Amino acid sequence: MRVARIVLIVVVILGGLFVAADRVAVNLAENKAADHAQSSEGLSHKPKVSIEGFPFLTQAATGKLHDVKITAHDIAAGDGGESVRIDSFRADLHGVKLSNSFSRAVADNASGTAFITYADLTKAAPAGITVSYGGTDPSGRAMVKLAGTFLSAKLSVLSQVTVHNADSITLHAQGLPKAFTALGLESQVRKQIDFTTQLTHLPAGIALSDVSATPDGISVSATGKHVVLAN
Template sequence: MRVARILLIVVVILGGLFVAADRIAVHVAQNTAAQRAQTSEGLSVKPKVSIEGFPFLTQVAGKKLDDVKITADDIAATDGGQAVRIQSFHADLHGVRLSNGFHHAVADHADGAAFLSYADLTKVAPPGVTVAYGGTDNSGRPMVKLSGTILGSQLSVLSQVSVHGSDSIGLHADALPQAFTALGLEDQLRQKIDFTFQLTHLPAGIGLSSVTPGPDGVSVAATGKGVVLAN
């Protein structure tokens, strides 16, 4: 019985050491992945990376992580072009394959979400245009409101928001004031209020799938396959 107790104590101690080593290893890996993601995407603030699942070391041995979560706040837009600051971004990456001495990480598939404030949207809107929440239209669709002094007149219109391509969002006025259309100024007015902007710094391989305006800002969903976490 004494031998059995000794073996049990040894197993428990070794198990504890393994758990400690595993947790230390995953902490180091998360920090390293965050640093590489920051460098790869040119981020001003290091994102948070969380590697799910236990044990971590056996996942590393198989060179494939079950689930990785990455969160980043206050993502700065690039210089030039119609880019916009992303207030927050979160992605769940599944089946992350490791290669090239663990310097390369690609997820089989991923889902993500980004949030943009109306203040940041106003910064990329045409000059003189302010972007705000517009409530819902008669069919219940959430809209944004564009207002400002355009073509010498003060106006306010409701606009639809939709995904354009894999990384851009477009705003298109639902209806224009009759005072402008009656004068044949529809095309000229749309050039002033309809616009498209790009979301930069998204992980390579992930694309926008939907966009939904809300009272505090715009929520954007993203999804993709073969998503690059570090390269």
């Protein structure tokens, strides 16, 4: 009986040491992954990477991580004039395959959400246009309000926000005031009030799938398969 107790104690101690080693390893891996993501994507702030599941060492040995969560904030806009700053981005990655000495990582599938404030949408909008929450239309759909001036006259419209080409969002006015349309100025007004802006620094393979307006900003959903995280 005493031998059995000794064996049990040894197993428990070894198990504890394995857990400690595993946690150290996963913390190092998460930190390295975050550093690589920051440098490769040119992010101004280091993202948070969380590798789920236990044990991590076993997952690493097989070259495939079950689940990885990424959270990033203050993602700077790209070089293009049509890009926009992303306030926050969260992604859930499943089946992350590691290769090339862990320098390449591809997820079987992924989903995520990007949040953009109205202040940042205003910066991406045409000059003189302010973007804010517009409440809901008669059907209950949340709208975005765009306000500015055109030919020295005040202009305020409610716009729908939709996904465009899987990597951009478009704001399109539901309708224009009769004061402008009656003069045949709809085309000119829409050139100023309607616009499309691109989201940059998203992982390769991620495609925008939906967008909705909230009182504080817009929430953009994204999904993807065979998402390249590092290459």
